[in-house]
Amino acid sequence: MPFAFFDVLTDNFDAFATGFGTTLRIVVLSFVIAMVVGTLVAAFRVAPNPWLQRLGAIYVEFFRNIPLLVLLFISFPGLRRAGVEITAIVAGVASLGLYTAAYVAEALRSGVFSVSKGQIEASLSLGFSYPQTLRRIVLPQAFRTVISPLGSLIIAMIKNSAILGGSILALDDLLKAGRVIQSRTFETVPSFVWAAAGYLILTGLATVAIRRLETRYAVRR
Amino acid sequence: MKTTRWLAILALALGLVLAGCGEDDEESGGAQEESTPAAEVEQFEPGTPLGDIQQEGTITIGVKYDVPPFGFNNPQSGTVEGFDVDLGRAIAERLGVEPEFIEAISDNRIPFLQDGTADVILSTMTINEERVEQIAFSDPYFIAKGRILHKKDDTEITGVDALAGKSVCTALGSTYEATLKEQAPEAKLKLVDSYSECLESLQNGSVDAVSTDDVILTGMIIQDDTLELVGEELTQEPYGAGIRTENTELLEFVNETFEAYKTDGRYDTAFEKWIGQYTGAQPEPPTISVDEAVELVKQSAG
Numbered sequence: 001m002p003f004a005f006f007d008v009l010t011d012n013f014d015a016f017a018t019g020f021g022t023t024l025r026i027v028v029l030s031f032v033i034a035m036v037v038g039t040l041v042a043a044f045r046v047a048p049n050p051w052l053q054r055l056g057a058i059y060v061e062f063f064r065n066i067p068l069l070v071l072l073f074i075s076f077p078g079l080r081r082a083g084v085e086i087t088a089i090v091a092g093v094a095s096l097g098l099y100t101a102a103y104v105a106e107a108l109r110s111g112v113f114s115v116s117k118g119q120i121e122a123s124l125s126l127g128f129s130y131p132q133t134l135r136r137i138v139l140p141q142a143f144r145t146v147i148s149p150l151g152s153l154i155i156a157m158i159k160n161s162a163i164l165g166g167s168i169l170a171l172d173d174l175l176k177a178g179r180v181i182q183s184r185t186f187e188t189v190p191s192f193v194w195a196a197a198g199y200l201i202l203t204g205l206a207t208v209a210i211r212r213l214e215t216r217y218a219v220r221r
Numbered sequence: 222m223k224t225t226r227w228l229a230i231l232a233l234a235l236g237l238v239l240a241g242c243g244e245d246d247e248e249s250g251g252a253q254e255e256s257t258p259a260a261e262v263e264q265f266e267p268g269t270p271l272g273d274i275q276q277e278g279t280i281t282i283g284v285k286y287d288v289p290p291f292g293f294n295n296p297q298s299g300t301v302e303g304f305d306v307d308l309g310r311a312i313a314e315r316l317g318v319e320p321e322f323i324e325a326i327s328d329n330r331i332p333f334l335q336d337g338t339a340d341v342i343l344s345t346m347t348i349n350e351e352r353v354e355q356i357a358f359s360d361p362y363f364i365a366k367g368r369i370l371h372k373k374d375d376t377e378i379t380g381v382d383a384l385a386g387k388s389v390c391t392a393l394g395s396t397y398e399a400t401l402k403e404q405a406p407e408a409k410l411k412l413v414d415s416y417s418e419c420l421e422s423l424q425n426g427s428v429d430a431v432s433t434d435d436v437i438l439t440g441m442i443i444q445d446d447t448l449e450l451v452g453e454e455l456t457q458e459p460y461g462a463g464i465r466t467e468n469t470e471l472l473e474f475v476n477e478t479f480e481a482y483k484t485d486g487r488y489d490t491a492f493e494k495w496i497g498q499y500t501g502a503q504p505e506p507p508t509i510s511v512d513e514a515v516e517l518v519k520q521s522a523g
Contacts, residue, residue: 080426170412183327
């Protein structure tokens with residue numbers, strides 16, 4: 001029986017590797033989108049202009065309050081039916097990235113609020129513009145306080161990427177590889193244990209990276 | 222402010238009560254149907270698989286919820302209906318118990334039997350060599366043919382040979398994954414959970430074709446007449462009821478039930494109701510055995 005367990009991996013290594021590659025690609029691209037858009041939205045949310053603040057708030061509430069799976073159904077079949085020739089991987093990465101961006105924005109915003117108001121006032125009175133204040137004074141400090149919440153978000157995003165493969169997008173990601181192999185071999189537990197191992201590699205790497213960042217930059221208390 | 226809150230709570234409570242009533246109605250409706258059995262029900266010893274089912278009073282049957290005309294959730298009545306469902310009812314009726322239908326998708330139906338979630342699986346399941354090693358099958362109750370469905374205005378797909386480079390949708394865990402890999406190795410396979418997702422993907426243009434059993438595809442054409450079947454038959458797909466391998470008593474019981482069902486006219490009535498009236502086909506209850514069915518699948522897969 002334990003031999004069959006390893007056979008499931010060795011016999012289907014190519015399928016698992018392809019699935020792992022697809023998941024890795026999804027995760028990396030979504031991460032970039034989430035960080036860029038998330039930072040932008042966070043900047044909107046703490047901007048002095050109330051309209052920008054509102055815009056940021058609408059973004060966060062929209063993407064944070066809709067289940068990711070529902071978002072996928074809107075972004076893929078919905079857009080395609082509306083005549084937009086979007087591919088499954090683009091729809092998937094965009095959905096996961098924009099969804100995670102809402103959480104990233106909230107984490108960054110909480111970090112910004114941890115920087116005392118006095119510093120911002122001091123910076124402004126010294127002649128820095130608001131964007132300069134944000135870039136030079138506030139965000140570097142905010143970033144340090146939000147490393148661990150951001151890390152949790154990234155790990156959650158890696159796990160959420162499995163929703164893409166399980167959905168109508170029919171992407172051949174790591175979870176899908178496990179399911180296809182399960183349906184071929186009927187070895188349910190080994191198929192998914194090996195898929196889980198693949199996710200553990202990704203989340204493990206993310207954890208190590210976050211630890212590194214924390215030891216280098218985090219605020220020590 | 223206070224009154225609105227009270228009204229909201231009242232409305233919620235009322236909703237819950239009404240929802241509860243709805244369920245009761247359904248149950249009592251089922252019981253009424255069941256209280257007029259055609260013949261005396263044979264009682265089995267408690268402790269045997271059939272006796273246990275009788276003692277429990279329900280038999281759990283896994284069916285498709287989204288594959289008309291075999292098993293689908295009727296939005297009007299809120300119950301699951303179809304050819305497979307009628308067969309399931311016949312089994313339950315002969316045992317003198319209530320059928321409890323649960324959704325079994327292609328991907329989870331064999332695990333459902335193995336872990337005891339379902340007693341019987343009636344979900345358009347083709348009898349093939351791999352599956353016979355995992356579970357036991359009843360004698361075939363239907364023989365479907367593998368076909369390809371495409372959009373009428375797509376002239377490029379003329380049959381299985383023209384699928385190279387095209388994306389083709391089928392269900393994860395179905396026999397078509399292997400069939401397509403063999404007959405159309407250059408086609409890009411899109412594997413999804415259910416055929417309703419294949420229909421959606423074909424309609425929104427993210428796949429070029431859907432391949433599965435002709436009857437399932439006919440169900441899609443009934444829903445969307447811009448689609449049509451194209452090309453030759455890919456395979457022959459004899460459907461059988463799935464039962465846990467150890468449960469030979471239930472297997473025998475199901476086979477006897479099907480035998481009676483095929484000969485006493487119920488099969489023909491169900492066929493006409495679910496398939497014949499749409500396709501004009503005549504009922505042809507299969508007479509082959511499980512072994513012959515396995516052979517048939519092997520031959521037709523080439």
